[in-house]
Amino acid sequence: MVLKVFFPSCCASAESGILIGRWISEQNSAVILAVVHFPFIPVQVKQYLSELQRVTKVSVSVLGSWSNSKQEKEESLSEFLEDLGTIFSHEPWIQIGKERDSKFWSCSTLQKHSNNPKEEEIILIYYDQRKVMLSHLHPPSDTASSTDHRAEDASKLSAIFDTVAKSKILFMTDRYDDGPIKMTHWQSDGVEASIIVELMKQASVPACMLLAFLLSLVTAVCRSRLLKFWPLSFLWSKLSTCEQLGHRLQHLQVISSNRKAQNQTQLMRKANIFVSLLVDVALGMLLMSWLYRKNRIGHLADTLIPVADHVAEELQDLLQWLMGAPAGLKMNRALDQVLGRFFLYHIHLWISYIHLMSPFIEMILWYVGLSACLGLTVALCILSDIIALLTFHIYCFYVYGARLYCLKIYGLSSLWRLFRGKKWNVLRQRVDSCSYDLDQLFIGTLLFTILLFLLPTTALYYLVFTLLRLLVVIVQGLIHLLVDLIDSLPLYSILLRLCRSYRLAAGVKFRVLEQQDGKPLRLLMQINPLSYSSVVQTYRLPTYSCYPKDSWISLCKKLFLGELIYPWKHKGEKQE
């Protein structure tokens, strides 16, 4: 079988020595992690390797020898390197040699106990050690694979990525350490670290504790009995702002928890939540600074009452139109007048309440606008709630119209069954035949006729108010969609994919380097980054998203029958 040797590109210019790494016998491949230089004492090397094995759980061993001859080829050195094979017994013993100015390396193996006398082919694969160590492989395997097969069919590449990632501690010794062993790997010129990262790590512990303490206070207040009385709890459940605030509180709890992230997914989730919160608050502050400049709040409050008045006037015109001959249709005059006058009085009441509140509007808006500093999502939710409150009368009209229409439809269907001599059996939930008396039939027919001829009027009112209600629902839905987008977008992952694309790997790609006959095949292994759509899909944050509860067909059916529709399914369930 073909022998594959994964060689780190940073060791290409290292001095002669022995190669240490991991031998994966199932794949017939050797992953080389570092080069140990002369002079060394074999016993110490073996000790070091066994300790390393204990700490990292990766079976690191001496795999072969590496000779980088700057001068002409030395015969004694090559014999010495072969003799090393007897000290560190490893099967097969890999010998890689590099001439002074040559690009092409010679690679051979020594097999002592092999049955196959044929010379096997060797493939030399260069890899960037730092990138492979930091990268996280996202296998395209779907969830259909059961855990039994996971062990055998685990991606061969993930074994290599795992080996390098788990040997992090091996890369911590650099050439300035006074150990018995001198190695070359990607960090052997000095361990890399960033001051900012270290400072942030130190500062994060007390910050997390403070945040956790504050959060516990806030949750204690929220859970107190005072806020659980019936009118208040009903109000909280209806306002989307409270939900959004609760959602963000949960996020803060996740960030401020003391436990370190166990695996990559948790770490990314924490980072995504943190960045999303930061961006949200920053945008909210921006909005706030824009709102409070040049007294825009005052302008807003001044235009709010005229807008509400204007809406009420438009509604009154609409009702006058309906009370006349709308679109040329002839209405039942009496019913028309009753319904029209009822709705007109309702609007009049609503306008009076708004005018009663008008002196306080500016102050209320000013204080409510301050809450935009909690985040842009909170500001958008408040906007959606304000729209809901301002169009409350449209909602009321819709409910009245729908109830009337619904009653009418049920009455009509029941009397239609009476017409045909049938009855609805509640016990058996089916239609049964029934013999009615003459007076029952007479009254039933009368009522049926009355209801039937009054149907167009009621249907028209129902249609108009349902359309208005749907308009408001669509506007609110769009705002909530935007809030959802801001909530669930994994900004940190997208930034990572943009700036450090090797950290999120979908796979690898190979490039064939220059070849020479007789020398082993040379390949360069590079990391193939994940596409943006898979990044968003994998790292999406869970939200309490609202999505249409019913399909289009059931929605139309409900509209036709006059049942009240609540198109968006909310809260309680967190949807991922």
Next chain:
Amino acid sequence: MEERRYRSASGAPIALRRRQHSASCRELAVRCPRLRLRSLSAATSAAWLAAYGLFVLTENSMVLSAAIIITLIGLIIYLHFVKIDQESLLVIGSLGIQVTSSYASGKESTTFIEMSQVQDVVINEAIHMQKVIYYLCILLQDPGDPQGVSEVVPLFQSSKPRLDCLIEVYKSCQEILEQRKTAPQSS
């Protein structure tokens, strides 16, 4: 390295380039016909004539600037996301198969399939509109069932070579895939 000319399913001239890097590594690249200046100028002139006609009708100069911007953006999107220059297949015995598509703007999109996931490389036929076309595809193994096929990955989708070209590619691939059956398996 050798290069031969063939025809695609729609009659356009394509070229197949074969390179043998080593005994178990082969690269097969199919070069699609390049973007022609004639069709590009024709499309641009048509778009601009239509915009000018609209401008004469509406007397709004925004139409002209909008047409220019849309043409530019459309061209960039076409070169970067749609027009494929070359599709290549790199078969490395005992490692895997790598499929690369290079776009006209220089972008390369690569997929690497490990050898353990590959069951076989076959030529399939498909009915497309009124034609029957042949295409080369990689059959991926189902992890649960050794004989089953979990996925089919079609190759050379934008160049669509004809059967004679596909047979050459098929033979080259099979020579390398056979090696993994004859090689002694390590337990």
